[in-house]
Amino acid sequence: MKHLEVLQLGRWLQDSASHYNEVMSEKFLKQLKGQKYLRYISFRGISGISKLPPSIFQLESLETLDLKACHNLETLPNDISSLRNLKHLDLFECPLLERMSKGIEKLTNLKVLKGFVKGSSSMSPYKISDLANLKKLVRLSIYIKRGAVIYDGEFESLEELLELKHLKISWSVFDVRYSVPYISFLPKIEKLHLEGFPGENISDFLRTVVSHYLKSSNPTKVLKITGGKLKSLNRVYIKEYPEVNILILKYLKHLKVDLISLHLMFPSLRYLEIKQISNYAYFEWSKDEDR
Incomplete structure (x- = not known):
């Protein structure tokens, strides 16, 4: 199989935990060495893979590497820089992964990078600012782990990602020191997702990010906040987020909201979904329902 181009061993159509794949060791991965035509590899959802051999990062034709939900994955090869043609790298839901490979x-050519790990400085010396050179990124998700140190200016570097449309920032920490990065403007952003936000109030971070992020020419703007310690949106001024749809x-x-105030804060809303917050078990509203 020396001319193999696509290798799909993980989940395909059924991307759920009920479809369980497991390998007993990583020995089979060594057989990938020398597959110079491989463009696509997916081990999505496969358990039992704790590390990848360095030969994976020698597949210079590789365009997609999907490792999503490889829950046992702990380490990556040291240097990823040889994958010059890589366009899609998915490390989302790899909770044991402590660091990124150098050379990222x-x-x-990367367009999708999911699961960029910002760990402790000893385990993961690579910074968020290292991503500034990835000018073609359209989707980016960042995972801030316990012990991470966010340096001044790290998040500002994302302003250089002018093609970015979807940004997700996840926190596994509950220290407010990790909650106030500053980014001023991304012209093509369409969706901002904050997961596990460690602050109790909306903070200058969220107010600044949303008001600047979502002022672009794209028709639909999405703000999603899931999990975390957020208690209040009341520090937001009326019509603070005119572009959020x-x-x-x-x-x-911990969050309690008033629906009337929400509509004043977000005057362009077309769809609202609330689930498992302090004063609502579930609420869904669409502007089309009011017509």
Whole structure:
């Protein structure tokens, strides 16, 4: 199979935990060495893979590497810079992964990067600012782990990602020191998702990010906040978020909202979904219902 181009071993159509795949060891991965035509590899949802061999990062034709939900994955090969043609890298839902491989800033063809890990400085010395060189990124998700140190200016570097449309930031920490990055403007952003937000109030971070992020020419703007310690949206001024069309608030057990105030804060809302917050078990509203 020396001319193999696509290798799909993980989940395909059924992307759920009920479809369980497991391998007993990573030995089979060594057989990938020398597959110079491979463009697509997916091990999505496969358990039992704790590390990848360095030969994976020698497949210079590779365009897609999907490792989503490889729950046992702990380490990546040291240097990823040889994958110059890589366009899609998915490390989402790999909770044991402590660091990124060096050289990720050299993957200038990347369009999708999910699960960029910002860990402790000893385990993961790579910074969020290392992503500034990835000018073609359209989708980006960042996972801030316990012990991470966010340096001044790290998040500002994302302003250089002018093609970015979807941004997700997840926190596994509940220290407010991790909650106030500053980014001024991304012209093509369409969706901002904050997961596990560690602050109790809306903070200058959220107010600034949303008001600047979502002022672009794209027709639909989505703000999604799931999980975390958020208690209040009341520090927001009326009509603070005129561009947000879709608002989703989920699993925020400390948050209490007033629907009238929400519509004043987000005057362009077309869809609102609330689930498991302090004063609502579930609420869904669409502007079409009012017609």
